[in-house]
Amino acid sequence: MDITAPIAAHDAVIDTLPATFHWGVATSAYQIEGAVAEDGRTASIWDTYCRVPGMVHNADHGDVACDHYHRMPEDVALIAALGVDTYRFSVAWPRVQPGGKGPVNPAGLGFYDRLVDELLGRGVDPWLTLYHWDLPQELEDAGGWPVRDTAYRFADYSMLVFDALSDRVRTWTTLNEPWCSAHLGYYEGRQAPGRQDFPASINAVHHLLLGHGLATQRMREAATLPTEFGISLNMGNATPASDSLADREAARRYDGLARRIYLDPLVYGRYPEDVLSDLAKVNIEIPVLDGDLEIIAQPLDVLGVNYYSSARYTGVDAEGYELNAYPDERVVPFGRPVTAMDWEIVPEGFTELLVKISREYPGLPMVITENGAAFDDVLDDGVVQDADRIAYFDAHLAAVARARQAGADVRGYFAWSLMDNFEWSYGYAKRFGLIHVDYDTQERTLKQSARWYRDVIRHLRAR
Numbered sequence: 016m017d018i019t020a021p022i023a024a025h026d027a028v029i030d031t032l033p034a035t036f037h038w039g040v041a042t043s044a045y046q047i048e049g050a051v052a053e054d055g056r057t058a059s060i061w062d063t064y065c066r067v068p069g070m071v072h073n074a075d076h077g078d079v080a081c082d083h084y085h086r087m088p089e090d091v092a093l094i095a096a097l098g099v100d101t102y103r104f105s106v107a108w109p110r111v112q113p114g115g116k117g118p119v120n121p122a123g124l125g126f127y128d129r130l131v132d133e134l135l136g137r138g139v140d141p142w143l144t145l146y147h148w149d150l151p152q153e154l155e156d157a158g159g160w161p162v163r164d165t166a167y168r169f170a171d172y173s174m175l176v177f178d179a180l181s182d183r184v185r186t187w188t189t190l191n192e193p194w195c196s197a198h199l200g201y202y203e204g205r206q207a208p209g210r211q212d213f214p215a216s217i218n219a220v221h222h223l224l225l226g227h228g229l230a231t232q233r234m235r236e237a238a239t240l241p242t243e244f245g246i247s248l249n250m251g252n253a254t255p256a257s258d259s260l261a262d263r264e265a266a267r268r269y270d271g272l273a274r275r276i277y278l279d280p281l282v283y284g285r286y287p288e289d290v291l292s293d294l295a296k297v298n299i300e301i302p303v304l305d306g307d308l309e310i311i312a313q314p315l316d317v318l319g320v321n322y323y324s325s326a327r328y329t330g331v332d333a334e335g336y337e338l339n340a341y342p343d344e345r346v347v348p349f350g351r352p353v354t355a356m357d358w359e360i361v362p363e364g365f366t367e368l369l370v371k372i373s374r375e376y377p378g379l380p381m382v383i384t385e386n387g388a389a390f391d392d393v394l395d396d397g398v399v400q401d402a403d404r405i406a407y408f409d410a411h412l413a414a415v416a417r418a419r420q421a422g423a424d425v426r427g428y429f430a431w432s433l434m435d436n437f438e439w440s441y442g443y444a445k446r447f448g449l450i451h452v453d454y455d456t457q458e459r460t461l462k463q464s465a466r467w468y469r470d471v472i473r474h475l476r477a478r
């Protein structure tokens with residue numbers, strides 16, 4: 016087949032994105048690095064969780080993943096070839112500070128030191144995430160995020176990384192998707208550490224936020240160069256399935272626990288009243304100590320928005336009985352096409368979400384730190400013809416452009432993901448990459464979507 020043929024056109028509204036818009040690709044440490052026992056790295060909760068039978072598809076794990084730890088320069092060359100200006104990656108806590116306590120591990124830190132230099136050498140800005148879910152196992156053994164001390168441990172770890180890399184890294188985000196850490200990790204048990212304890216998950220929310228605040232405060236105080244600080248939240252546009260009170264309440268509860276419980280304290284230094292009263296009804300109190308909310312509400316230079324899908328919610332079960340076991344609610348599908356994750360494709364929910372955030376939290380600059388889709392790709396004769404992924408990116412970039420037209424201050428967009436990788440409990444079965452990875456040979460192949468993305472960026476830069 017002719018891989019030089021022009022790739023699908025893009026939606027004209029994308030052309031309204033400004034010349035200053037940032038274009039990037041994103042990954043995270045455990046999903047790509049491998050080398051889990053090298054240079055002093057200790058286990059994280061994901062190494063442990065992957066070994067629990069039945070938790071991860073096919074008993075997959077991140078021992079080798081994309082072998083990025085050994086192929087980093089080659090991968091950075093691919094990033095540069097895409098023409099992006101920014102690369103979002105995360106630092107593995109148990110690599111830099113084995114066991115989650117004590118001094119820095121120079122060998123582990125050295126990897127990120129070389130990565131940053133390699134990126135800068137190729138004209139790509141590093142965008143660093145301090146925590147993308149790989150908590151050192153020892154800290155989980157001591158109680159994990161439900162325990163207050165973990166917030167202080169996180170701030171100490173953050174300073175080790177900041178001291179070493181803040182001379183070259185201009186953007187620092189603390190946590191990736193604390194909702195996943197707290198809710199999926201400690202309540203639903205669908206991610207590491209796999210606990211199912213709702214009160215513990217609420218304690219985790221608070222200590223994740225406190226860790227963010229403590230780390231941001233200390234890093235900002237220590238900064239000697241202009242540096243931006245932020246956090247990445249995953250959000251959808253939660254709407255009621257009908258106008259009924261039960262459905263409106265279900266959407267409100269979901270939005271409260273998934274989005275506003277993070278944004279309100281981060282931006283306004285208070286937890287949402289309705290969430291506090293929902294929690295009080297089930298005898299849960301957020302473990303706030305004096306001064307915590309001031310620490311959490313550190314000024315945010317950027318809010319990272321991770322968007323994949325939106326859903327509508329109902330407060331009744333399939334038989335029509337009210338769901339009253341907080342925090343339960345039920346998703347009512349729109350009946351849209353879905354990705355390989357079974358996530359409905361709802362680009363207009365992206366526009367609505369971004370506009371909503373900009374109205375509720377005015378003056379907060381946003382960057383899309385993740386957006387993308389898994390599809391069942393076929394590598395055929397060196398080509399992955401992923402028209403479905405191109406359509407997804409096109410529709411979602413258009414959605415971002417529309418949100419900007421409606422007043423949302425969105426300054427950049429990072430595709431998830433640079434390459435196929437370890438998709439958490441789905442193992443290697445779900446492929447989100449712009450670049451295809453053959454896990455037997457570690458061969459990387461640009462999918463058509465990668466060429467499309469590169470061409471869109473090139474086109475916009477050439478104006």
Ligand code: FCB
Binds near residue numbers: 046192249438439447
């Ligand atoms: C997000 C995660 C990211 C990736 C995508 C598909 O929730 O931050 O690591 O798994 O989903």
